[in-house]
Amino acid sequence: MTRLIRAEFRKLFTTRLWLWLLLGSIGLTVLYASLAIAFGDDPGNPTPPLASPPGQRTVFSVGQGASTLVAVLAAIGLTGEFRHRTVTPTFLATPRRGLVVLAKLVTYGLIGAAYAVICIGATVAVALPWLATKGIRIDLTGNGIPQTLAGVVAAVAIFGLLGVGLGALLREQAATVVGLLVYLFIVEPLVTRIPSLSDWTVYLPGAAANALTQVAQSNQHFLEPWQGGLVLAGYGLVFAVAGTFLAVRRDVT
Protein backbone atom coordinates (compact mmCIF):
# COMPACT_ATOMS: atom_id res chain seq x y z
CA MET A 1 0.00 0.00 0.00
CA THR A 2 2.81 2.46 0.77
CA ARG A 3 4.25 1.69 -2.69
CA LEU A 4 0.92 2.49 -4.27
CA ILE A 5 0.69 5.77 -2.37
CA ARG A 6 4.26 6.70 -3.28
CA ALA A 7 3.49 5.87 -6.91
CA GLU A 8 0.49 8.22 -6.76
CA PHE A 9 2.74 10.98 -5.46
CA ARG A 10 5.17 10.25 -8.27
CA LYS A 11 2.37 10.49 -10.84
CA LEU A 12 1.28 13.79 -9.34
CA PHE A 13 4.71 15.41 -9.15
CA THR A 14 5.88 14.31 -12.62
CA THR A 15 3.40 16.66 -14.27
CA ARG A 16 2.87 20.33 -13.47
CA LEU A 17 -0.81 20.57 -12.61
CA TRP A 18 -0.22 20.38 -8.86
CA LEU A 19 1.95 23.51 -9.02
CA TRP A 20 -0.59 25.60 -10.94
CA LEU A 21 -3.41 24.58 -8.65
CA LEU A 22 -1.29 25.27 -5.57
CA LEU A 23 -0.51 28.76 -6.85
CA GLY A 24 -4.21 29.17 -7.62
CA SER A 25 -5.13 28.06 -4.10
CA ILE A 26 -2.69 30.55 -2.57
CA GLY A 27 -4.07 33.29 -4.84
CA LEU A 28 -7.67 32.50 -3.86
CA THR A 29 -6.73 32.43 -0.19
CA VAL A 30 -5.04 35.81 -0.38
CA LEU A 31 -8.04 37.20 -2.28
CA TYR A 32 -10.60 35.83 0.21
CA ALA A 33 -8.50 36.99 3.18
CA SER A 34 -8.24 40.46 1.68
CA LEU A 35 -11.97 40.65 1.02
CA ALA A 36 -12.80 39.36 4.50
CA ILE A 37 -10.57 41.96 6.15
CA ALA A 38 -11.31 44.88 3.84
CA PHE A 39 -15.09 44.52 4.02
CA GLY A 40 -15.48 42.53 7.23
CA ASP A 41 -16.66 45.53 9.24
CA ASP A 42 -18.86 47.06 6.56
CA PRO A 43 -22.42 47.50 7.72
CA GLY A 44 -24.73 44.99 6.12
CA ASN A 45 -22.04 42.33 5.86
CA PRO A 46 -23.40 39.14 7.39
CA THR A 47 -20.07 38.21 8.97
CA PRO A 48 -19.45 39.18 12.61
CA PRO A 49 -17.13 42.15 13.41
CA LEU A 50 -13.41 41.52 12.96
CA ALA A 51 -12.70 42.37 16.55
CA SER A 52 -14.93 39.53 17.75
CA PRO A 53 -13.74 35.91 18.01
CA PRO A 54 -16.30 34.61 15.45
CA GLY A 55 -15.21 37.34 13.04
CA GLN A 56 -11.57 36.39 13.45
CA ARG A 57 -12.37 32.71 12.97
CA THR A 58 -14.10 33.58 9.72
CA VAL A 59 -11.00 35.44 8.50
CA PHE A 60 -8.75 32.53 9.33
CA SER A 61 -11.08 30.04 7.67
CA VAL A 62 -10.40 31.42 4.18
CA GLY A 63 -7.71 28.78 3.55
CA GLN A 64 -10.59 26.43 2.78
CA GLY A 65 -10.77 28.26 -0.53
CA ALA A 66 -8.14 25.72 -1.55
CA SER A 67 -10.71 22.96 -1.17
CA THR A 68 -12.29 23.48 -4.60
CA LEU A 69 -8.97 23.31 -6.41
CA VAL A 70 -7.85 20.32 -4.35
CA ALA A 71 -11.08 18.55 -5.28
CA VAL A 72 -10.40 19.42 -8.93
CA LEU A 73 -6.80 18.16 -8.65
CA ALA A 74 -7.99 14.93 -7.07
CA ALA A 75 -10.76 14.47 -9.63
CA ILE A 76 -8.27 14.98 -12.45
CA GLY A 77 -5.86 12.59 -10.73
CA LEU A 78 -8.45 9.84 -10.94
CA THR A 79 -10.24 10.61 -14.19
CA GLY A 80 -6.91 11.38 -15.91
CA GLU A 81 -6.12 7.68 -15.66
CA PHE A 82 -9.13 6.96 -17.82
CA ARG A 83 -8.63 9.95 -20.10
CA HIS A 84 -5.00 9.11 -20.88
CA ARG A 85 -5.66 5.35 -20.64
CA THR A 86 -2.87 4.98 -18.08
CA VAL A 87 -5.55 3.05 -16.25
CA THR A 88 -4.48 0.05 -18.33
CA PRO A 89 -0.90 -0.18 -16.97
CA THR A 90 -2.17 0.95 -13.56
CA PHE A 91 -4.66 -1.91 -13.31
CA LEU A 92 -2.18 -4.34 -14.86
CA ALA A 93 0.22 -3.49 -12.03
CA THR A 94 -2.54 -3.56 -9.40
CA PRO A 95 -5.44 -5.77 -10.48
CA ARG A 96 -7.20 -5.12 -7.17
CA ARG A 97 -8.66 -1.85 -8.36
CA GLY A 98 -10.08 -0.86 -4.98
CA LEU A 99 -6.49 -0.52 -3.72
CA VAL A 100 -5.75 2.01 -6.46
CA VAL A 101 -8.75 4.10 -5.43
CA LEU A 102 -7.71 3.77 -1.77
CA ALA A 103 -4.16 4.90 -2.56
CA LYS A 104 -5.56 7.92 -4.37
CA LEU A 105 -7.85 8.76 -1.44
CA VAL A 106 -4.89 8.73 0.92
CA THR A 107 -2.66 10.66 -1.50
CA TYR A 108 -5.14 13.43 -2.24
CA GLY A 109 -6.15 13.64 1.41
CA LEU A 110 -2.50 14.27 2.30
CA ILE A 111 -2.11 16.69 -0.61
CA GLY A 112 -5.20 18.55 0.57
CA ALA A 113 -3.77 18.83 4.08
CA ALA A 114 -0.48 20.12 2.68
CA TYR A 115 -2.23 22.70 0.48
CA ALA A 116 -4.26 23.80 3.50
CA VAL A 117 -1.15 24.29 5.63
CA ILE A 118 0.45 26.40 2.89
CA CYS A 119 -2.75 28.43 2.45
CA ILE A 120 -2.95 28.96 6.20
CA GLY A 121 0.56 30.35 6.01
CA ALA A 122 -0.63 32.73 3.29
CA THR A 123 -3.65 33.73 5.40
CA VAL A 124 -1.48 34.49 8.40
CA ALA A 125 0.97 36.47 6.28
CA VAL A 126 -1.85 38.65 4.94
CA ALA A 127 -4.07 38.87 8.01
CA LEU A 128 -1.69 39.57 10.88
CA PRO A 129 -0.10 42.77 9.54
CA TRP A 130 -3.35 44.02 8.00
CA LEU A 131 -5.45 43.48 11.13
CA ALA A 132 -2.65 45.08 13.16
CA THR A 133 -3.09 48.28 11.15
CA LYS A 134 -6.76 48.22 12.20
CA GLY A 135 -5.61 47.92 15.79
CA ILE A 136 -6.73 44.29 16.10
CA ARG A 137 -4.11 42.08 17.70
CA ILE A 138 -4.54 38.40 16.93
CA ASP A 139 -3.61 35.61 19.27
CA LEU A 140 -3.33 32.56 17.01
CA THR A 141 -3.67 30.26 20.01
CA GLY A 142 -6.90 31.77 21.25
CA ASN A 143 -10.46 32.70 20.27
CA GLY A 144 -11.01 29.27 18.78
CA ILE A 145 -8.57 30.02 15.96
CA PRO A 146 -6.56 26.77 16.38
CA GLN A 147 -9.79 24.79 15.99
CA THR A 148 -10.65 26.78 12.86
CA LEU A 149 -7.19 26.17 11.37
CA ALA A 150 -7.46 22.45 12.16
CA GLY A 151 -10.88 22.59 10.52
CA VAL A 152 -9.38 24.17 7.39
CA VAL A 153 -6.82 21.38 7.14
CA ALA A 154 -9.49 18.73 7.65
CA ALA A 155 -11.94 20.37 5.21
CA VAL A 156 -9.41 20.74 2.38
CA ALA A 157 -8.12 17.20 2.95
CA ILE A 158 -11.66 15.81 2.84
CA PHE A 159 -12.34 17.73 -0.39
CA GLY A 160 -9.43 15.74 -1.80
CA LEU A 161 -11.35 12.56 -0.90
CA LEU A 162 -14.48 14.06 -2.41
CA GLY A 163 -12.69 14.72 -5.70
CA VAL A 164 -11.30 11.19 -5.86
CA GLY A 165 -14.69 9.71 -4.99
CA LEU A 166 -16.62 11.77 -7.51
CA GLY A 167 -14.00 11.05 -10.17
CA ALA A 168 -14.29 7.33 -9.48
CA LEU A 169 -18.04 7.53 -9.83
CA LEU A 170 -18.10 9.53 -13.07
CA ARG A 171 -14.77 8.45 -14.71
CA GLU A 172 -15.28 11.20 -17.31
CA GLN A 173 -12.82 14.03 -16.66
CA ALA A 174 -14.61 17.02 -18.16
CA ALA A 175 -17.95 16.00 -16.64
CA THR A 176 -16.41 15.55 -13.21
CA VAL A 177 -14.53 18.84 -13.14
CA VAL A 178 -17.34 20.91 -14.64
CA GLY A 179 -19.88 19.22 -12.40
CA LEU A 180 -17.76 19.91 -9.34
CA LEU A 181 -17.29 23.59 -10.19
CA VAL A 182 -20.90 24.17 -11.19
CA TYR A 183 -22.08 22.52 -8.01
CA LEU A 184 -19.76 24.32 -5.62
CA PHE A 185 -19.99 27.78 -7.21
CA ILE A 186 -23.58 27.84 -8.48
CA VAL A 187 -25.86 25.09 -7.23
CA GLU A 188 -25.00 25.06 -3.56
CA PRO A 189 -24.81 28.86 -3.12
CA LEU A 190 -28.26 29.15 -4.74
CA VAL A 191 -29.86 26.32 -2.82
CA THR A 192 -28.56 27.57 0.53
CA ARG A 193 -30.32 30.88 -0.09
CA ILE A 194 -33.73 29.21 0.03
CA PRO A 195 -34.80 29.66 3.66
CA SER A 196 -37.38 26.86 3.70
CA LEU A 197 -34.65 24.34 2.84
CA SER A 198 -32.23 25.46 5.55
CA ASP A 199 -32.87 22.33 7.65
CA TRP A 200 -31.51 20.31 4.76
CA THR A 201 -28.88 22.54 3.20
CA VAL A 202 -26.68 22.37 6.31
CA TYR A 203 -25.83 18.85 5.16
CA LEU A 204 -24.51 19.98 1.77
CA PRO A 205 -20.73 19.65 1.27
CA GLY A 206 -19.95 23.38 1.18
CA ALA A 207 -22.03 24.09 4.27
CA ALA A 208 -20.49 21.11 6.04
CA ALA A 209 -17.04 22.49 5.26
CA ASN A 210 -18.06 25.87 6.67
CA ALA A 211 -19.26 24.14 9.82
CA LEU A 212 -15.93 22.37 10.13
CA THR A 213 -13.98 25.63 9.90
CA GLN A 214 -16.46 27.52 12.13
CA VAL A 215 -17.34 30.18 9.60
CA ALA A 216 -19.93 32.44 11.15
CA GLN A 217 -22.62 34.17 9.14
CA SER A 218 -25.62 35.77 10.71
CA ASN A 219 -27.91 34.74 7.84
CA GLN A 220 -26.97 31.05 7.81
CA HIS A 221 -26.63 28.44 10.48
CA PHE A 222 -24.28 25.46 10.36
CA LEU A 223 -23.78 22.07 11.95
CA GLU A 224 -21.34 21.53 14.78
CA PRO A 225 -17.75 21.33 13.48
CA TRP A 226 -17.44 17.60 14.12
CA GLN A 227 -20.77 16.94 12.44
CA GLY A 228 -19.63 18.95 9.44
CA GLY A 229 -16.43 16.90 9.24
CA LEU A 230 -18.34 13.62 9.38
CA VAL A 231 -20.85 14.72 6.76
CA LEU A 232 -18.07 15.85 4.43
CA ALA A 233 -16.00 12.69 4.89
CA GLY A 234 -19.19 10.70 4.36
CA TYR A 235 -19.69 12.23 0.92
CA GLY A 236 -16.10 11.45 -0.08
CA LEU A 237 -16.26 7.86 1.11
CA VAL A 238 -19.74 7.13 -0.27
CA PHE A 239 -18.65 8.45 -3.68
CA ALA A 240 -15.40 6.48 -3.54
CA VAL A 241 -17.05 3.21 -2.53
CA ALA A 242 -19.89 3.64 -5.01
CA GLY A 243 -17.40 4.66 -7.69
CA THR A 244 -15.19 1.64 -7.00
CA PHE A 245 -18.08 -0.79 -7.26
CA LEU A 246 -20.13 0.87 -9.98
CA ALA A 247 -17.55 2.43 -12.28
CA VAL A 248 -13.94 1.53 -11.58
CA ARG A 249 -14.61 -2.20 -11.74
CA ARG A 250 -16.19 -1.91 -15.16
CA ASP A 251 -14.37 -3.35 -18.15
CA VAL A 252 -11.35 -1.39 -19.36
CA THR A 253 -11.55 -1.71 -23.12
Add this chain to the structure above:
Amino acid sequence: MVRTKRGERIAVSHLTKTFGRVRAVDDLTFTVEPGGIAGFLGPNGAGKTTTLRALLGLIHADAGSATFDGRPYRALRSPNNDVGAVLDAGTFHPARSGRNHLRVYCTVNGYPMRRADEVLDMVGLTHAARRAVHGYSLGMRQRLALATALLGDPGVLVLDEPANGLDPHGIAWLRDVLRELAERGRTILVSSHVLAELQQFVDHFVIVNEGRLIRQGTLEEIADAQGRAVMVRTPQLNEFLAAVRQHGGHADTTGPDSARVRRMTVDEVGQLAHREAIELRWLALEPVNLEEIFLALTEQPTGVPQEVR
Protein backbone atom coordinates in the same frame (compact mmCIF):
# COMPACT_ATOMS: atom_id res chain seq x y z
CA MET B 1 21.29 -9.13 -21.93
CA VAL B 2 18.24 -11.25 -21.24
CA ARG B 3 18.45 -13.86 -18.57
CA THR B 4 16.89 -17.27 -18.93
CA LYS B 5 13.56 -17.65 -17.25
CA ARG B 6 10.80 -20.12 -17.94
CA GLY B 7 7.51 -18.45 -18.57
CA GLU B 8 4.10 -19.65 -17.52
CA ARG B 9 1.77 -21.57 -19.80
CA ILE B 10 -1.16 -19.57 -21.08
CA ALA B 11 -4.45 -21.43 -21.20
CA VAL B 12 -7.63 -19.87 -22.53
CA SER B 13 -10.58 -22.13 -21.98
CA HIS B 14 -14.13 -21.70 -23.31
CA LEU B 15 -13.76 -17.93 -23.02
CA THR B 16 -16.92 -16.03 -23.91
CA LYS B 17 -17.59 -12.31 -23.82
CA THR B 18 -20.55 -10.37 -25.14
CA PHE B 19 -20.73 -6.60 -25.52
CA GLY B 20 -24.34 -5.59 -25.82
CA ARG B 21 -25.65 -7.73 -28.65
CA VAL B 22 -22.25 -8.51 -30.15
CA ARG B 23 -20.55 -11.73 -29.14
CA ALA B 24 -16.92 -10.61 -29.30
CA VAL B 25 -15.43 -13.88 -28.06
CA ASP B 26 -17.34 -17.14 -28.43
CA ASP B 27 -16.27 -20.24 -26.51
CA LEU B 28 -12.60 -19.71 -27.40
CA THR B 29 -10.05 -22.30 -26.29
CA PHE B 30 -6.30 -22.36 -26.97
CA THR B 31 -2.98 -22.73 -25.19
CA VAL B 32 0.44 -21.16 -25.53
CA GLU B 33 3.46 -23.11 -24.32
CA PRO B 34 6.56 -21.51 -22.75
CA GLY B 35 9.60 -20.88 -24.93
CA GLY B 36 7.73 -20.11 -28.09
CA ILE B 37 6.12 -17.27 -29.90
CA ALA B 38 2.46 -17.74 -30.57
CA GLY B 39 0.82 -15.57 -33.18
CA PHE B 40 -2.75 -14.59 -32.43
CA LEU B 41 -4.20 -13.94 -35.82
CA GLY B 42 -7.51 -12.73 -37.05
CA PRO B 43 -9.08 -9.97 -39.09
CA ASN B 44 -10.06 -6.69 -37.43
CA GLY B 45 -12.93 -7.27 -35.04
CA ALA B 46 -12.22 -10.98 -34.64
CA GLY B 47 -12.06 -10.66 -30.83
CA LYS B 48 -8.29 -10.63 -30.40
CA THR B 49 -8.11 -7.55 -28.20
CA THR B 50 -11.09 -8.63 -26.14
CA THR B 51 -9.46 -12.02 -25.55
CA LEU B 52 -6.15 -10.45 -24.50
CA ARG B 53 -7.87 -7.96 -22.19
CA ALA B 54 -9.87 -10.76 -20.58
CA LEU B 55 -6.66 -12.76 -20.19
CA LEU B 56 -5.16 -9.77 -18.36
CA GLY B 57 -8.12 -9.21 -16.05
CA LEU B 58 -9.07 -5.88 -17.60
CA ILE B 59 -12.44 -7.07 -18.76
CA HIS B 60 -14.69 -9.63 -17.14
CA ALA B 61 -15.45 -12.65 -19.25
CA ASP B 62 -19.05 -13.85 -19.27
CA ALA B 63 -17.90 -17.47 -19.16
CA GLY B 64 -14.77 -19.56 -19.36
CA SER B 65 -11.32 -18.84 -18.00
CA ALA B 66 -7.92 -17.52 -18.98
CA THR B 67 -4.96 -18.46 -16.84
CA PHE B 68 -1.17 -18.41 -16.45
CA ASP B 69 -0.01 -21.79 -15.14
CA GLY B 70 -3.55 -22.25 -13.87
CA ARG B 71 -3.88 -18.91 -12.11
CA PRO B 72 -6.02 -16.05 -13.42
CA TYR B 73 -4.23 -12.71 -13.81
CA ARG B 74 -6.05 -11.16 -10.88
CA ALA B 75 -4.73 -13.92 -8.61
CA LEU B 76 -1.08 -13.13 -9.41
CA ARG B 77 0.56 -11.56 -6.38
CA SER B 78 2.72 -9.05 -8.24
CA PRO B 79 1.57 -9.48 -11.81
CA ASN B 80 4.21 -7.22 -13.41
CA ASN B 81 6.84 -9.76 -12.32
CA ASP B 82 5.09 -12.57 -14.18
CA VAL B 83 3.33 -11.01 -17.13
CA GLY B 84 4.24 -8.01 -19.27
CA ALA B 85 1.68 -6.58 -21.62
CA VAL B 86 1.50 -4.13 -24.50
CA LEU B 87 -2.15 -3.42 -25.18
CA ASP B 88 -2.00 -0.16 -27.02
CA ALA B 89 0.62 2.47 -27.59
CA GLY B 90 -1.45 5.28 -26.12
CA THR B 91 -1.41 4.56 -22.41
CA PHE B 92 0.79 7.46 -21.32
CA HIS B 93 0.19 10.83 -19.74
CA PRO B 94 1.30 13.19 -22.52
CA ALA B 95 3.08 15.61 -20.19
CA ARG B 96 5.08 12.92 -18.36
CA SER B 97 8.49 11.88 -19.65
CA GLY B 98 9.07 8.30 -20.74
CA ARG B 99 11.48 7.80 -17.88
CA ASN B 100 9.04 9.12 -15.28
CA HIS B 101 6.29 6.95 -16.74
CA LEU B 102 8.45 3.89 -16.14
CA ARG B 103 9.49 5.12 -12.70
CA VAL B 104 5.84 5.25 -11.63
CA TYR B 105 5.61 1.50 -12.27
CA CYS B 106 9.01 0.92 -10.66
CA THR B 107 7.56 2.55 -7.55
CA VAL B 108 4.35 0.51 -7.66
CA ASN B 109 6.34 -2.72 -7.86
CA GLY B 110 9.27 -1.77 -5.64
CA TYR B 111 11.84 -2.08 -8.44
CA PRO B 112 14.98 0.05 -8.23
CA MET B 113 14.73 3.27 -10.25
CA ARG B 114 17.66 2.26 -12.47
CA ARG B 115 15.43 -0.47 -13.91
CA ALA B 116 13.62 2.31 -15.84
CA ASP B 117 16.89 3.28 -17.52
CA GLU B 118 17.75 -0.36 -18.25
CA VAL B 119 14.53 -1.03 -20.14
CA LEU B 120 14.77 2.32 -21.94
CA ASP B 121 18.18 1.17 -23.13
CA MET B 122 16.78 -2.22 -24.18
CA VAL B 123 14.18 -0.58 -26.42
CA GLY B 124 16.52 2.10 -27.71
CA LEU B 125 14.82 5.10 -26.13
CA THR B 126 17.61 6.39 -23.89
CA HIS B 127 17.97 9.52 -26.03
CA ALA B 128 14.30 10.45 -25.45
CA ALA B 129 14.08 9.36 -21.81
CA ARG B 130 13.58 12.82 -20.37
CA ARG B 131 11.26 14.13 -23.05
CA ALA B 132 7.52 14.37 -22.51
CA VAL B 133 5.64 11.58 -24.27
CA HIS B 134 3.53 14.00 -26.33
CA GLY B 135 6.64 14.56 -28.47
CA TYR B 136 7.06 10.83 -29.18
CA SER B 137 6.27 9.28 -32.54
CA LEU B 138 3.93 6.28 -32.69
CA GLY B 139 6.96 4.00 -33.06
CA MET B 140 8.56 5.51 -29.95
CA ARG B 141 5.34 5.02 -28.03
CA GLN B 142 5.31 1.37 -29.07
CA ARG B 143 8.85 1.05 -27.78
CA LEU B 144 7.92 2.74 -24.51
CA ALA B 145 4.92 0.43 -24.18
CA LEU B 146 7.23 -2.56 -24.68
CA ALA B 147 9.67 -1.08 -22.13
CA THR B 148 6.79 -0.89 -19.64
CA ALA B 149 5.98 -4.54 -20.31
CA LEU B 150 9.62 -5.57 -19.81
CA LEU B 151 10.03 -3.62 -16.56
CA GLY B 152 9.45 -6.61 -14.27
CA ASP B 153 11.46 -9.02 -16.47
CA PRO B 154 8.32 -11.15 -16.82
CA GLY B 155 8.14 -14.76 -17.97
CA VAL B 156 5.15 -14.06 -20.17
CA LEU B 157 4.66 -11.32 -22.73
CA VAL B 158 1.25 -10.51 -24.14
CA LEU B 159 1.44 -8.07 -27.02
CA ASP B 160 -1.53 -6.64 -28.92
CA GLU B 161 -0.48 -5.39 -32.35
CA PRO B 162 2.99 -4.34 -31.12
CA ALA B 163 4.25 -3.63 -34.62
CA ASN B 164 1.63 -0.94 -35.33
CA GLY B 165 3.48 2.24 -36.15
CA LEU B 166 6.91 0.62 -36.35
CA ASP B 167 8.95 1.16 -39.51
CA PRO B 168 10.58 -1.87 -41.21
CA HIS B 169 13.68 -1.44 -39.05
CA GLY B 170 11.52 -1.30 -35.97
CA ILE B 171 9.68 -4.47 -36.98
CA ALA B 172 12.97 -6.28 -37.59
CA TRP B 173 14.20 -5.07 -34.21
CA LEU B 174 10.98 -6.21 -32.50
CA ARG B 175 11.31 -9.62 -34.16
CA ASP B 176 14.85 -9.99 -32.81
CA VAL B 177 13.86 -8.92 -29.30
CA LEU B 178 10.94 -11.37 -29.20
CA ARG B 179 13.07 -14.16 -30.70
CA GLU B 180 15.70 -13.67 -28.02
CA LEU B 181 13.11 -13.61 -25.24
CA ALA B 182 11.49 -16.79 -26.55
CA GLU B 183 14.86 -18.54 -26.78
CA ARG B 184 15.36 -17.62 -23.13
CA GLY B 185 12.23 -19.52 -22.19
CA ARG B 186 9.62 -16.78 -22.20
CA THR B 187 6.04 -17.39 -23.25
CA ILE B 188 5.05 -14.90 -25.91
CA LEU B 189 1.60 -14.27 -27.32
CA VAL B 190 1.52 -11.63 -30.02
CA SER B 191 -1.56 -10.57 -31.93
CA SER B 192 -1.64 -9.09 -35.37
CA HIS B 193 -3.86 -8.64 -38.36
CA VAL B 194 -0.81 -8.15 -40.60
CA LEU B 195 0.37 -11.59 -41.63
CA ALA B 196 3.74 -10.64 -43.02
CA GLU B 197 4.77 -9.34 -39.61
CA LEU B 198 4.21 -12.69 -38.00
CA GLN B 199 5.03 -15.29 -40.60
CA GLN B 200 8.77 -14.86 -40.21
CA PHE B 201 9.09 -15.37 -36.48
CA VAL B 202 6.03 -17.06 -35.06
CA ASP B 203 6.18 -20.78 -34.19
CA HIS B 204 2.58 -21.41 -33.39
CA PHE B 205 -0.52 -19.80 -34.78
CA VAL B 206 -3.90 -19.28 -33.20
CA ILE B 207 -6.30 -18.11 -35.88
CA VAL B 208 -9.62 -16.63 -34.80
CA ASN B 209 -12.54 -15.16 -36.62
CA GLU B 210 -15.82 -13.78 -35.30
CA GLY B 211 -14.70 -14.62 -31.78
CA ARG B 212 -14.19 -18.29 -32.53
CA LEU B 213 -11.11 -20.44 -32.92
CA ILE B 214 -10.64 -21.31 -36.57
CA ARG B 215 -7.42 -23.28 -36.29
CA GLN B 216 -4.28 -23.55 -34.19
CA GLY B 217 -0.91 -25.18 -34.73
CA THR B 218 2.31 -24.65 -36.62
CA LEU B 219 2.17 -23.25 -40.09
CA GLU B 220 2.74 -26.73 -41.58
CA GLU B 221 0.01 -28.27 -39.46
CA ILE B 222 -2.46 -25.61 -40.42
CA ALA B 223 -1.52 -25.85 -44.08
CA ASP B 224 -1.85 -29.64 -44.02
CA ALA B 225 -5.22 -29.44 -42.34
CA GLN B 226 -6.32 -27.06 -45.09
CA GLY B 227 -5.26 -29.65 -47.68
CA ARG B 228 -2.23 -28.47 -49.62
CA ALA B 229 -2.19 -28.60 -53.38
CA VAL B 230 0.39 -30.60 -55.35
CA MET B 231 2.33 -28.80 -58.09
CA VAL B 232 3.17 -30.73 -61.22
CA ARG B 233 5.00 -30.10 -64.52
CA THR B 234 4.51 -32.57 -67.30
CA PRO B 235 4.88 -32.58 -71.11
CA GLN B 236 1.70 -34.75 -71.25
CA LEU B 237 -0.59 -32.26 -69.59
CA ASN B 238 -3.88 -33.34 -71.14
CA GLU B 239 -3.34 -37.01 -70.33
CA PHE B 240 -2.31 -36.05 -66.82
CA LEU B 241 -5.43 -33.91 -66.25
CA ALA B 242 -7.66 -36.70 -67.51
CA ALA B 243 -5.95 -39.25 -65.26
CA VAL B 244 -6.35 -37.04 -62.21
CA ARG B 245 -10.04 -36.48 -62.88
CA GLN B 246 -10.60 -40.15 -63.36
CA HIS B 247 -8.92 -40.76 -60.05
CA GLY B 248 -11.29 -38.34 -58.32
CA GLY B 249 -8.82 -35.53 -57.89
CA HIS B 250 -9.22 -31.96 -59.01
CA ALA B 251 -6.67 -30.31 -61.29
CA ASP B 252 -6.26 -26.80 -62.66
CA THR B 253 -3.91 -25.83 -65.43
CA THR B 254 -1.41 -23.27 -64.24
CA GLY B 255 0.68 -23.06 -67.42
CA PRO B 256 1.26 -24.77 -70.81
CA ASP B 257 2.89 -27.74 -69.03
CA SER B 258 1.95 -27.32 -65.38
CA ALA B 259 -1.00 -28.01 -63.12
CA ARG B 260 -2.11 -27.74 -59.51
CA VAL B 261 -3.80 -30.82 -58.08
CA ARG B 262 -6.13 -30.79 -55.11
CA ARG B 263 -7.60 -33.64 -53.05
CA MET B 264 -4.55 -35.85 -53.74
CA THR B 265 -1.25 -36.26 -51.88
CA VAL B 266 2.18 -36.03 -53.50
CA ASP B 267 2.52 -39.82 -53.20
CA GLU B 268 -0.82 -40.45 -54.84
CA VAL B 269 0.02 -38.13 -57.73
CA GLY B 270 3.41 -39.81 -58.20
CA GLN B 271 1.90 -43.31 -58.17
CA LEU B 272 -0.84 -42.27 -60.55
CA ALA B 273 1.66 -40.83 -63.04
CA HIS B 274 3.79 -43.95 -62.79
CA ARG B 275 0.83 -46.26 -63.36
CA GLU B 276 -0.43 -44.25 -66.31
CA ALA B 277 3.11 -43.87 -67.70
CA ILE B 278 2.94 -40.09 -67.69
CA GLU B 279 6.27 -38.34 -67.55
CA LEU B 280 6.58 -35.86 -64.68
CA ARG B 281 9.31 -33.24 -64.72
CA TRP B 282 8.49 -31.71 -61.40
CA LEU B 283 6.34 -32.81 -58.46
CA ALA B 284 6.12 -30.83 -55.25
CA LEU B 285 3.86 -29.80 -52.43
CA GLU B 286 2.62 -26.27 -52.90
CA PRO B 287 4.60 -23.90 -50.65
CA VAL B 288 2.74 -22.68 -47.61
CA ASN B 289 1.20 -19.30 -48.17
CA LEU B 290 -0.07 -18.06 -44.85
CA GLU B 291 -1.93 -15.22 -46.42
CA GLU B 292 -3.91 -17.52 -48.68
CA ILE B 293 -4.71 -19.85 -45.81
CA PHE B 294 -5.67 -16.93 -43.62
CA LEU B 295 -7.97 -15.46 -46.22
CA ALA B 296 -9.53 -18.83 -46.85
CA LEU B 297 -10.03 -19.48 -43.14
CA THR B 298 -11.44 -16.10 -42.26
CA GLU B 299 -13.73 -15.51 -45.16
CA GLN B 300 -16.51 -13.25 -44.00
CA PRO B 301 -19.42 -12.69 -46.31
CA THR B 302 -20.54 -9.58 -44.43
CA GLY B 303 -17.50 -8.38 -42.55
CA VAL B 304 -19.80 -7.36 -39.70
CA PRO B 305 -19.31 -8.84 -36.22
CA GLN B 306 -21.78 -11.56 -35.66
CA GLU B 307 -24.74 -10.78 -33.46
CA VAL B 308 -25.99 -13.04 -30.74
CA ARG B 309 -28.96 -15.00 -31.82
